[in-house]
Amino acid sequence: MAAPVRLGRKRPLPVCPNPLFVRWLTEWRDEAASRGRRTQFVFQKALRSLRRYPLPLRSGKEAKILLHFGDGLCRMLDQRLQQHRSSGGDHAPDSSEAKSSAQEGPLAEVQDLPMLVPAQPKAGGSGSYWPARHSGARAVLLLLYREHLNPSGRSFLTKEELLQRCAQKAPGVAPGSARPWPALRSLLYRNLVLRTHQPASGINEGSVQPLLELRPGEYRVLLCVDVGETKGAGHRPELIRQLQRLHVTHTVRKLHVGDFVWVAQETRPRDPAIPKELVLDHIVERKRLDDLCSSIIDGRFREQKFRLKRCGLGHRVYLVEEHGSVHNLSLPESTLRQAVTNTQVVDGFFVKRTADIKESAAYLALLTRGLESLYQGHTLRSRPWGIPGDPESGAGPSPNPLCSLLTFNDFNAGAIKNKAQSVREVFARQLMQVRGVSGEKAAALVDRYSTPASLLAAYDACATPKEQEMLLSTVKCGRLQRNLGPALSRTLSQLYCSYSPLT
Numbered sequence: 001m002a003a004p005v006r007l008g009r010k011r012p013l014p015v016c017p018n019p020l021f022v023r024w025l026t027e028w029r030d031e032a033a034s035r036g037r038r039t040q041f042v043f044q045k046a047l048r049s050l051r052r053y054p055l056p057l058r059s060g061k062e063a064k065i066l067l068h069f070g071d072g073l074c075r076m077l078d079q080r081l082q083q084h085r086s087s088g089g090d091h092a093p094d095s096s097e098a099k100s101s102a103q104e105g106p107l108a109e110v111q112d113l114p115m116l117v118p119a120q121p122k123a124g125g126s127g128s129y130w131p132a133r134h135s136g137a138r139a140v141l142l143l144l145y146r147e148h149l150n151p152s153g154r155s156f157l158t159k160e161e162l163l164q165r166c167a168q169k170a171p172g173v174a175p176g177s178a179r180p181w182p183a184l185r186s187l188l189y190r191n192l193v194l195r196t197h198q199p200a201s202g203i204n205e206g207s208v209q210p211l212l213e214l215r216p217g218e219y220r221v222l223l224c225v226d227v228g229e230t231k232g233a234g235h236r237p238e239l240i241r242q243l244q245r246l247h248v249t250h251t252v253r254k255l256h257v258g259d260f261v262w263v264a265q266e267t268r269p270r271d272p273a274i275p276k277e278l279v280l281d282h283i284v285e286r287k288r289l290d291d292l293c294s295s296i297i298d299g300r301f302r303e304q305k306f307r308l309k310r311c312g313l314g315h316r317v318y319l320v321e322e323h324g325s326v327h328n329l330s331l332p333e334s335t336l337r338q339a340v341t342n343t344q345v346v347d348g349f350f351v352k353r354t355a356d357i358k359e360s361a362a363y364l365a366l367l368t369r370g371l372e373s374l375y376q377g378h379t380l381r382s383r384p385w386g387i388p389g390d391p392e393s394g395a396g397p398s399p400n401p402l403c404s405l406l407t408f409n410d411f412n413a414g415a416i417k418n419k420a421q422s423v424r425e426v427f428a429r430q431l432m433q434v435r436g437v438s439g440e441k442a443a444a445l446v447d448r449y450s451t452p453a454s455l456l457a458a459y460d461a462c463a464t465p466k467e468q469e470m471l472l473s474t475v476k477c478g479r480l481q482r483n484l485g486p487a488l489s490r491t492l493s494q495l496y497c498s499y500s501p502l503t
Contacts (some may be wrong), residue, residue, distance in 0.1 A: 017056040021063065023132070024080050025050065026186075033453075034182040046073060048460055048497075136183025139166050144193065159184070212276055212382035212407060219264040219380065221280070221372045223250040223364065224408075226259045229286065242361030248368050257304075257311045257415035259319075260284040260364060262371050263408050264380050278380050278405040280371055282315045283308065286360065288323040293331045296339055302432065305347055306439040311415050312385065312406050317367075318349040321360050346438065348479070374401045385410045424450045434495065436488050444477040444484070452496070459497050468493045 016022055029043035045068040053066055060077025063069045131137035143165050147157055157165070162184070187193040223243070230240055230252055243250050255261060262280040269275035285308060287295065295301040308316050320340055329336070344351040354360045383404045406414075424446050431442040449455040462468040473489040476482070494500070 016051075017054060018050060020081070020084065021050055021057065021060075021077060022047065024077065028076075030182055030186045034185050042068070042073070044456070051460060136166065137187055140184060140187060140193065211384075212278065214264055214266055214276075214278060214380040216377050216379065218268065219266050219278075220249070221368065221375065222263050222265045222277075223248055223368050224255065224261045224263055225250055225252050226255040227252055229259050238357050239361055242358055243364065246361060246365040248361075248365045254412075255415075256412050256417060257307050258283040259286045261313070261411075262368065264375065264405070277408040278382055279313065279408050279411045280375065280405065281313050281402040282317065282367070282371065283311060283313045284317040284319050284364070284367070286319040286321060288321045289329060289336065290323050292320065292336060292339070293329050296331060296335070301339065302439065303429075305343065305349070306428075306432065306442075307415065307417070308349075309347070309439060312411060314402065316349045318343050318351045319360060319363065320351060320353045321357065322353070322355050346440070346478075375403075378403050380405055382407050385414050423452075427452055431492075434488075434491060436491070440478045441475075441484060441488070444475050445472065448472075448475055456496060459493065465493075465497075468497055 025043050025047040029040050029047060032038075032040035032043060046066070049067045049069070050063070057063050060074040060079075060081060063077060064071070064074050131141065140162060143162060144157060184193070225240070225243075230237060240250075240252070261283050263277040264280060265277045266275050285304065292301070295304065318340075327333075340351055340353075343349045352363060354363060378401060380403050383406065385406060427450070428439075428442040428446045430452075431437050431445055432439065437445075445455075449458060458471060459468050462471060469490045470486060471489060472484050472492055473486045475484040475489075477484055
């Protein structure tokens with residue numbers, strides 16, 4: 001007779017073998033980051049090495065066996081450990097303490113909140129973060145959570161409101177309004193708090209007036225030609241002559257993105273020298289086959305498409321113009337055909353192929369007259385940069401054109417190539433340098449992790465290297481919302497987590 005099966009309760013393993021060292025290194029890293037010191041990277045490397053070590057350490061001196069732990073850092077840990085023990089603390093809290101702190105209620109509920117605290121994969125693993133009691137980070141999370149539960153609340157708080165409420169609830173953790181706030185930076189760093197820039201969310205919508213309004217009969221449709229299309233060698237000046245021959249009303253000016261756009265220009269301006277203009281929702285990028293070859297080789301092809309997608313205009317046309325024999329080009333015809341097909345199918349551009357510059361000018365004239373007819377009888381209004389246009393007319397085959405438009409100055413200023421860029425934009429450009437990461441995939445990745453620091457924090461929260469490799473595999477990309485895939489996720493994990501060559 002077989003022995004009876006004994007059912008018992010497994011002893012819970014500690015969440016982290018060295019929780020105090022992890023907490024102190026995290027505090028030192030965040031403090032160095034808030035002050036802009038480069039030592040933050042030293043603490044980050046040591047923290048990553050410590051989280052991979054499965055055994056408990058009894059002193060800072062024992063941590064010297066780990067990578068990135070030098071004499072100075074080990075001495076700092078021993079000093080902090082001595083202070084902790086002299087204050088009555090314990091070096092190795094057992095799992096029951098971690099369990100009780102995890103069941104405190106409001107904090108556990110805050111981590112389940114999808115909007116204010118996005119859940120990281122395997123958040124209960126060895127890299128999970130628990131703010132200490134009576135800390136500024138804990139106070140911020142509880143205030144945001146209560147605001148979210150409030151039926152009459154807005155589900156968000158401004159920094160000034162957070163400072164004011166923290167000063168009332170916990171006076172010792174809220175700094176002055178002009179001073180940095182390490183607790184808030186720490187939460188933003190871990191993607192536990194989302195920061196948005198929507199100052200109009202708390203304003204009565206009826207009090208917001210449009211900056212510019214052009215009624216029917218008060219504007220004309222004007223084609224704007226980039227100055228680069230009129231200068232240089234070849235047949236570029238011929239384009240202007242062809243447009244003049246076709247009686248297309250146009251102007252030549254510097255465009256920071258695209259080669260052709262159309263504006264609605266007021267016909268009776270108060271200042272005739274500076275008429276007000278709204279950019280219609282169409283933009284054209286013109287490429288001769290020889291220029292297409294060189295742009296593919298030097299990388300401008302992908303970078304220009306990425307900037308066109310972010311220019312604020314919805315209808316993007318890629319005008320490919322034949323030039324000589326395809327056998328004399330620097331790339332084979334199959335490569336060019338594949339690039340053009342990807343532009344239409346993957347990137348969502350409308351691709352128009354023309355035989356020569358005369359046919360290109362005829363197509364621009366046809367577009368100009370079509371837009372004049374499309375916008376006839378419509379009232380046009382301006383909108384700020386970054387605010388989407390009319391939801392019922394901007395997308396899909398709608399008979400109504402997009403009438404909420406950018407001003408020309410906002411459009412051109414927002415498309416400056418070498419302007420000061422945010423960390424998010426630089427991170428997206430960095431990701432696009434990896435083979436296989438397109439603009440859509442980079443955009444999906446920065447939507448999930450807006451900075452390299454947030455991505456590294458997510459990698460640090462993974463319990464195993466295998467989990468790191470699969471962290472990004474389920475990120476949804478593109479219009480079809482397909483997964484990024486395990487192969488590309490593995491490449492990115494090697495890029496950010498490994499010192500060895502990419503495989």
